[in-house]
Amino acid sequence: MTSVDEPARPNGRIRDAARTKAEILDVATREFARAGFAGARVDEIAARTRTTKRMIYYYFGGKEQLFTAVLERAYGVIREAEQELDVEHLDPVAAIRRLAELTFDHHEQHPDFIRLVSIENIHEAEHIAASEELGRIGSPALDVIRRILESGQKSGLFTADVDAVDLHAMISAFCFFRVANRHTFGALFGRDLVDPAQREHYRNMLGDMVIAYLTADRSED
Amino acid sequence: MTSVDEPARPNGRIRDAARTKAEILDVATREFARAGFAGARVDEIAARTRTTKRMIYYYFGGKEQLFTAVLERAYGVIREAEQELDVEHLDPVAAIRRLAELTFDHHEQHPDFIRLVSIENIHEAEHIAASEELGRIGSPALDVIRRILESGQKSGLFTADVDAVDLHAMISAFCFFRVANRHTFGALFGRDLVDPAQREHYRNMLGDMVIAYLTADRSED
DNA sequence: TCACTAATGTACGAACTAGTACGTTAGTCA
DNA sequence: TGACTAACGTACTAGTTCGTACATTAGTGA
CATH class of the missing domain: 1.10.10.60 (Homeodomain-like)
Incomplete structure (x- = not known):
């Protein structure tokens, strides 16, 4: 900031x-x-x-428009970070893992952003809806995911039927929850999801989860 | 309610x-x-x-104590639902999938609960901390997960080193995000995560993800 | 250098909001 | 049946909070 x-x-x-x-x-x-x-x-x-x-x-x-401006800037920061994503020289598995890790890192480093998004959801995204700027920005990360997925699917490394937006949701869910629900989860289960000593553990867990999902054989179901 | x-x-x-x-x-x-x-x-x-x-x-x-009482009751509802969990007659893979699906269903059916938890996290779980009742309740679901995991690990179906609280976090993250962040996600990516037509899709996605993670071969890393 | 405007500060008000002082009544039990 | 108390209602207040009317000044371009 x-x-x-x-x-x-x-x-x-x-x-x-x-x-x-x-x-x-x-x-x-x-x-x-x-x-x-x-x-x-x-x-x-x-x-x-x-x-x-x-x-x-x-x-x-007014207060309302100020909040919208705050949201616009916060999303702008993410968009910028995503634009510097440079993972496509890696093989698909490594690229997806790296992308997930960068999301993990970014969420961890911007707890205020996470809180703002939670707050905006309580208000049913009415400020985003009211913002021209936020309506028209795409997600650079999404394009990256799309390209990696395609390449991984073409080479047979990844299961064929995975959608980029869904994968983005999966990665975001894990990273977002860890930061956003840190307090209630900690209070109820006695475990701090953002404990620095556990950071590598959860970072690996995310990568393992995503790769396992992408490479799993689902024919048996 | x-x-x-x-x-x-x-x-x-x-x-x-x-x-x-x-x-x-x-x-x-x-x-x-x-x-x-x-x-x-x-x-x-x-x-x-x-x-x-x-x-x-x-x-x-007062307002503060009223909110605490509201939270206590909302968590009580979940606890009750979890106590009726009956999946241990299934094999470990089916049991975990079923448990994940029940979490998925419960979160979907109680959006107000999800919102309350988001709100409580904004307030850094101070009301949970102030509540005797909420401090001392465990999570019945967690015990179930623990037992299924143990059985699945013993029989070699599941990767050895997965922790019950972590798995619970993983499942909750997916289910929680889908409901809690529905509005911002929808506004930004044009996809309604709670669209009834996509319900089965996301329900399967969760199960696939969890099972893939639990059964993946991680020796190659 | 002077006029003009964007940028800034002060002081205030109207509406809201959590909380309470005080009075009343329905049910119950001796 | 009558007294006692838990349960309830009304009316009010003190403090807060968003927003604005009005006054002022720094910079800039003609």
């Missing part, structure tokens, strides 16, 4: 629309992720920036 | 503590699931019951 700090002019205020907007988005991301949409406080967000509440309304229009 | 309706006495009020409590819990479940903890309105809950806000405070003490 774009964090900004520079020596504020001794007395007078500095004018920098881009910086002010970015700072509001930074703080708002944390506040919405912390407390949910209804729980987040516009006054609290304003207090934690170097500007005032007035500016939130000036730049974003 | 315990829904209650009976002919209200023409004029006078009826006194039935159990019914009043249950009715409050019913309505509160829906309201919290709809809007999250902070977004839920105590007045709204009261308005939708046949009693008044006063009673919510009389019986539960």
